[in-house]
Amino acid sequence: MKNPFRPTFGASPYYWAGRRVILDEFARAIDGYPGDPTRSLIIDGARGIGKTVLLTELEDIAAQQGWIVLRATGRHDMIRTLVESTIPMKIRELAPPPGRKVTGVSITGLGSVDTELTPGVDPTPTLSSRLRDLLGLLSGAGVLITVDEVQDADPDNLSHLAVAYQDLIRDNLEVSLAMAGLTHGVNRLLDLPGTTFLRRARRFELGPLTDDDARATLLATAEGSGRPFDNAGVDAAVHLAQGYPYLVQLVGYLAWSSSGGTITAEDVSVVRQDAVLTMGSQVHAPSLKGVPPAQIAYLRAVADLIGDEESVSSSAVAEAVGKRPNEATDTRGKLLDRGLIESPSWGQVSFTLPYLAEFLRSNRRVTRVN
Ligand SMILES: Nc1ncnc2c1ncn2[C@@H]1O[C@H](COP(=O)(O)OP(=O)(O)O)[C@@H](O)[C@H]1O
Ligand SMILES: [Mg+2]
Structure with a gap:
């Protein structure tokens, strides 16, 4: 198969x-x-x-x-x-x-x-x-x-x-x-x-797929391939993919490959790192290409501040980049226009692409060695 x-x-x-x-x-x-x-x-x-x-x-x-x-x-x-x-x-x-x-x-x-x-x-x-x-x-x-x-x-x-x-x-x-x-x-x-x-x-x-749509794709694609998902397996895959279509396919692909018959939550967790790294080289890196330094600095500040939260306040980010509020607003606007960040609610910013925070944090370590 x-x-x-x-x-x-x-x-x-x-x-x-x-x-x-x-x-x-x-x-x-x-x-x-x-x-x-x-x-x-x-x-x-x-x-x-x-x-x-x-x-x-x-x-x-x-x-x-x-x-x-x-x-x-x-x-x-x-x-x-x-x-x-x-x-x-x-x-x-x-x-x-x-x-x-x-x-x-x-x-x-x-x-x-x-x-x-x-x-x-x-x-x-x-x-x-x-x-x-x-x-x-x-x-x-x-x-x-x-x-x-x-x-x-x-x-x-x-x-x-x-x-x-x-x-x-x-x-x-x-x-x-x-x-x-x-x-x-x-x-x-x-x-x-x-x-x-x-x-x-x-x-x-286009925004992310709903979890229901992502689940439907994962289940239907795996079914009939000889390696269906079990319940916990598909839950884990939906969670990891975050509705992002490329990740849905990637997580499905990697989990399918690593499974021994039925795709379990364990199979999905084993491939997490691989999926996030591939997302980094295929999506994050090309998406950041050509983004000016001031905007990268802003993104890095968001990545540092956001932790495991969904969003962070834009005033905290402005403070972190050491800019006057109106300068930071300008940078923020450009990033919104690029579709790299979103404003989920008033005064808050979040990343559009899943795992971009992880990418920026790990990428920074690499940059510093240079
Ligand atoms: N609606 C969808 N249902 C299932 N898989 C999808 C859907 N949209 C995109 N994909 C998958 O996501 C990946 C990226 O799609 P693609 O059209 O190449 O993205 P883009 O052109 O926006 O960069 C492909 O592997 C594709 O099969
Ligand atoms: Mg395309």
Whole structure:
């Protein structure tokens, strides 16, 4: 029997949990009319919270309704890739090869596909014209564009996409756009001129799964793999994972590997350190990359003060970093914007990522040796 857990970024889980509101609203929107506000989505949240696999679920929902899915990523030259390869490939899939006559398909529409064959006749294709060509081949269905890692997108590319998309919406065409990225980067991009239209998209910030959802995933994934959880085992795993989707998969994976048949609380406690260390290298370290020293100092102060509590008072943190209150407020605001801390109640701060306090405390020891 193979380990059924998938602690891999971008890998869809064997058993899906939660996020029902987004999935249901999106399904309804796809089924609805052009211009439905929920056809334009921005999903943001921390690393490992489940943005990429959620985009994949949205793609599946659209595909089930017969929609065409165009997948893009902010890490590459997305407009060029869409215009020059992704969309032409879809058009070729849908349109019959030239020469064969099929009723119901406009041959003029195909002309622009092979612009290289008729130089000087067709204008240079744009994202908008390409999408119109593709939409022209569909009836009763539309086109969903998904953009992952949108925090890394080039601002010009993103505003280009925004303009083309808005153009199609204005003509009541069946299009949908779902974007996902890290909270901080998404905020930064949406503040730029040129992306105004995207600011009107429905925004969903992903938080942790509920304990019930985490439990359901753990139980359902392990079941049928030959190594089910016992009651205390699943309780311990839910507790350790703290609803954080990547940890749910990781804890499940490690506990499954270390168990000898049924996954017990003992199996889970044995893998705790491994899980927290892996979380450190896969999530904490990359999340702290590029965070300026003043903000790191603030985070370290929170880590020192928080102990085993849920949160700590921001005035205590301000005092610990030796800053005047308004300076500390500024740093705190930036960290809130990065999604690294939260304010669970007035005047309190807590970490968003589980085990970040442990990471910062152990990391400090390492730093001091240097
Ligand atoms: N709703 C969910 N149910 C079960 N597992 C999930 C869910 N969302 C995410 N995961 C798991 O969490 C991990 C991280 O998901 P991913 O989409 O790559 O995160 P992100 O893109 O936000 O960094 C993957 O192993 C994925 O299978
Ligand atoms: Mg991702």
